[in-house]
Amino acid sequence: MFIKSNLPYEKNALEPYISEETMSFHYDKHLQAYFDKLNLLVKDTEFENKDLVFIIQNSNWWIFNNAWQAWNHEFFWKCMTPNPKKTPDWEISKLIDRDFWSFENFKEKFIDFWVNNFGSGWTWLVLDTNWKLEILNYSNAWNPLDTNKKILLWVDVWEHAYYIDRRNDRKSYLNNFFEVINWDFVNKNLLK
């Protein structure tokens, strides 16, 4: 049986950027629904005792959509922190300067991609096979886990992630997300 991990901080810890109400709905309702559905779908199948990545790589559409959403959210919480650095440092900072000229330019590009991610989906910062940073938009639950690209940072652009706080203003949600990015987690992913 799949059980979601605990949040790495309190539900009100990201305020005023992400509200406690949004975190409660997102973590308690939306994410729980993906786990409940996944557990229902894998019951008495070959996937029942497998891990999420195995299910994502080997199952059918309905099962892997829920497994993917479970995986995406499990790590999405770690992309945010109540004790953020205002700007990245260490290795990731050097790569951002090299590939996007400046942090401000990177932020603008990332938000622009994100705002233009049509419908529901996720936006990803990855390191491609040439060791270059790349921003990717994926629809629905899809993610770049099945590529050779290294996943560094990702953000949920489903409406359930921001509609309570920001209504239809996706861009202001993105600006707020930038205030709580966990750059230490991004660096850790880079050095993996």
Ligand SMILES: [Fe+2]
């Ligand atoms: Fe979500």
